Amino acid sequence: MGGPEVERLISLLAKLPGMGPRSARRAALRLLTEPETRMLPLAQALAEAARAVKPCGVCGNLDSLDPCAICADPHRDRTVICVVEGVGELWALERAQVHRGLYHVLGGTLSALGGVGPDDLNVAPLIARIEAGGVEEAILALGATVDGATTAHWLTDRLRPLGVRITRLAQGVPMGGALDILDDGTLATALRARRPV
Amino acid sequence: MRGGRGPARSAAATPRGLANPCRRHYVQGMDWQAPAVVLDARPFGEGDALAAVMTAEHGLHRGLARGGASRSGAAVWQAGNLLQVRWVARLSDQLGSFSGEMIHPGAAHAMDDALALAMLSAACAVAEGVLPEREPHPRAFEALVGLIANIPRGADMLTDLVRWEALLLADLGYGLDLEQCAVTGERAGLAFVSPRTGRAVTAAASGLWKDRLLPLPGFMVGANTAGPADWRDGLRLTGHFLARDAFGHLHRGLPQARLMLYDRVAAMAQDAESAAERPAAVPGEE
Numbered sequence: 001m002g003g004p005e006v007e008r009l010i011s012l013l014a015k016l017p018g019m020g021p022r023s024a025r026r027a028a029l030r031l032l033t034e035p036e037t038r039m040l041p042l043a044q045a046l047a048e049a050a051r052a053v054k055p056c057g058v059c060g061n062l063d064s065l066d067p068c069a070i071c072a073d074p075h076r077d078r079t080v081i082c083v084v085e086g087v088g089e090l091w092a093l094e095r096a097q098v099h100r101g102l103y104h105v106l107g108g109t110l111s112a113l114g115g116v117g118p119d120d121l122n123v124a125p126l127i128a129r130i131e132a133g134g135v136e137e138a139i140l141a142l143g144a145t146v147d148g149a150t151t152a153h154w155l156t157d158r159l160r161p162l163g164v165r166i167t168r169l170a171q172g173v174p175m176g177g178a179l180d181i182l183d184d185g186t187l188a189t190a191l192r193a194r195r196p197v
Numbered sequence: 198m199r200g201g202r203g204p205a206r207s208a209a210a211t212p213r214g215l216a217n218p219c220r221r222h223y224v225q226g227m228d229w230q231a232p233a234v235v236l237d238a239r240p241f242g243e244g245d246a247l248a249a250v251m252t253a254e255h256g257l258h259r260g261l262a263r264g265g266a267s268r269s270g271a272a273v274w275q276a277g278n279l280l281q282v283r284w285v286a287r288l289s290d291q292l293g294s295f296s297g298e299m300i301h302p303g304a305a306h307a308m309d310d311a312l313a314l315a316m317l318s319a320a321c322a323v324a325e326g327v328l329p330e331r332e333p334h335p336r337a338f339e340a341l342v343g344l345i346a347n348i349p350r351g352a353d354m355l356t357d358l359v360r361w362e363a364l365l366l367a368d369l370g371y372g373l374d375l376e377q378c379a380v381t382g383e384r385a386g387l388a389f390v391s392p393r394t395g396r397a398v399t400a401a402a403s404g405l406w407k408d409r410l411l412p413l414p415g416f417m418v419g420a421n422t423a424g425p426a427d428w429r430d431g432l433r434l435t436g437h438f439l440a441r442d443a444f445g446h447l448h449r450g451l452p453q454a455r456l457m458l459y460d461r462v463a464a465m466a467q468d469a470e471s472a473a474e475r476p477a478a479v480p481g482e483e
Contacts, residue, residue, distance in 0.1 A: 017243060018243070110453075112318055112455075115453075145271065146275050146277065146304050146308070146317070146318060149314055150314055150315070153315075154457075156311070157311075171308075183272045183273065183299060184302045185278070185299070185302030185306075188302055188305050189309075192309065
């Protein structure tokens with residue numbers, strides 16, 4: 001279509017999340033038609049990010065600083081650590097601006113069928129952070145899936161002897177969610193987690 | 198409809214409730230509908246999932262659940278959920294695709310309780326690991342549905358889980374012989390099982406071999422009550438034969454979910470035994 005360079009560009013773009021061959025072709029065409037304003041700045045940004053961004057040695061967040069900007073922020077509440085499955089979940093909580101404490105990225109969840117065991121998760125540094133003192137609460141912000149819940153229960157067993165308060169995110173009716181369109185599982189969980197008003 | 202595309206939209210095609218789940222199915226060529234327990238669903242691509250389900254008539258069956266890992270479909274395609282599933286393919290040997298609608302959200306009901314979730318995960322992992330594909334095991338399916346429906350009742354369901362594993366072993370051709378003592382022929386007082394033959398023996402007949410035998414919990418031979426030590430022994434018993442015969446012949450070990458369940462129940466038994474050994478507190482004394 002446009003030579004091997006163009007084909008390679010399209011095939012690499014098509015492997016990105018949210019992209020398929022069709023959208024990759026559209027993106028490649030836009031980049032190729034505006035190389036000075038789109039393609040070269042993008043290439044430069046990609047190269048700089050690949051060189052500079054690394055996992056934070058404390059929490060596992062991706063940042064060009066180590067410790068990351070969140071871990072280094074003196075205004076953060078250092079008594080609360082929010083445990084998340086991945087960096088995507090950390091970014092979601094930061095976007096919401098609802099958590100002012102620190103984070104810890106597990107790097108996945110236990111999965112018996114997927115072959116992910118305790119040794120594959122970033123748990124030992126979390127225990128070391130709590131054992132170092134100063135942490136009063138660990139929030140388990142893991143997904144409401146079988147694997148997420150299994151990981152939360154397993155982590156609870158490991159963290160409870162450390163004397164830290166362990167909490168987890170509530171499950172139930174989402175903002176703007178009408179009851180008649182909710183799935184049965186969410187309704188059951190919401191009803192169990194009801195609270196007095 | 199949740200959990201994928203498909204025509205199962207009418208009230209008649211999507212019954213709800215757990216009564217007689219095995220009677221609601223139709224089969225027409227490479228297009229069938231049946232109640233099914235989700236045993237596993239792994240993300241495939243961005244929004245789809247490769248699912249393994251168990252049905253009464255089709256046994257363990259795999260397929261592509263369109264939207265099974267998407268924001269709306271992931272809640273449906275969780276291991277332990279009972280769904281009304283439709284499988285469609287052009288040829289019988291194709292993977293085919295699933296669509297499904299919830300009948301009973303077993304995963305959501307078990308998620309809050311660590312032991313219930315461990316039981317659910319272990320049962321699904323064992324079934325997914327040992328059942329041959331597309332071979333019906335209706336007794337094992339019906340027992341699994343009953344188990345999942347009652348798992349939120351808590352530790353008492355460990356009795357049913359161990360019995361279900363023994364039933365699964367029998368269905369696969371590795372049944373235990375717990376009818377009479379292999380040495381004396383007695384039917385009462387059975388206390389151990391030979392780890393080699395799977396046959397029961399009485400305590401009196403076990404003799405010097407007692408330490409090499411597997412303890413047989415009373416609930417496996419008719420007793421109505423069971424405690425943590427019985428559940429631990431039961432899991433050890435069925436786990437031994439699952440590992441040696443069912444998984445061993447596939448050159449695989451017990452699934453991690455099953456090992457984690459055993460560890461949890463063994464810890465429960467140890468706590469119960471420690472509590473029993475402690476002297477009772479005298480009122481008024483600390």
